[in-house]
């Protein structure tokens with residue numbers, strides 16, 4: 641297996657950093673999670689909305705004052721080359737990481753600290769089983785406010801909170817955690833955005849609710865509006881509204897579109913995958929494997945020999 645590190649493709653066994661690396665000590669890195677979806681029928685990989693992921697990575701770089709010698713197009717090309725090199729003919733997870741690579745452990749600054757970029761592409765099946773509804777728990781951990789930690793980009797340091805929340809939920813026998821904001825309104829899952837459905841209307845927390853503005857979330861909003869013809873509202877959601885909603889689902893690169901059948905030991909709707917959630921899942925899955933010609937421009941097709 642090959643990785644990309646400091647400008648070169650290298651054997652993943654040799655893709656190493658020093659114990660002195662700034663990002664390892666302070667969480668001064670930004671990452672993306674991108675999916676390549678394998679389609680057996682066309683013998684091709686379809687990378688979903690790669691450009692948008694790299695645009696978000698570069699927004700994270702701007703906040704952390706990381707200067708990469710690459711444009712979005714360069715990063716897409718580096719990714720395609722690595723996938724071809726690894727010759728993976730299955731679903732893959734693409735993980736770029738831009739980080740403060742300097743060996744400076746006692747330096748609490750972003751400037752005067754050099755940067756680096758790494759990329760790995762790994763076989764990746766389902767993160768959460770989407771064929772059934774999952775059981776969620778409202779986390780005792782709160783989503784940080786953007787005024788404490790930028791929440792609109794994927795900064796590695798921010799994920800300590802998400803990992804505490806996911807660990808707490810799974811240790812208590814649930815599948816996923818839902819994080820509230822500091823004021824008790826709903827933010828998102830530990831690695832997913834949240835939608836609830838009430839009277840055929842989709843409602844999802846807004847940007848100001850400290851949720852990451854997910855690329856899957858954006859795709860679902862467009863698909864639901866244009867293809868299913870339902871209204872989507874972006875607004876604050878109270879915790880108790882979730883208990884009383886007809887359907888809830890989570891969206892994310894790793895989790896795709898996942899139905900929530902139970903929250904805090906209360907059944908959501910019938911507890912099974914809801915009718916609208918199922919419709920969205922079917923549409924989304926056809927799009928991400930390049931089988932919906934209308935949305936092919938969201939996919940970068942790599943044909944494998």
Ligand SMILES: Cc1ncc(COP(=O)(O)O)c(C=O)c1O
Pocket residue numbers: 673802828829830831832833851852853854855856857891892893894
């Ligand atoms: C905290 C968090 N929220 C939401 C998402 C969903 O974002 P996307 O759909 O861009 O993967 C992710 C995954 O990247 C995430 O880590």
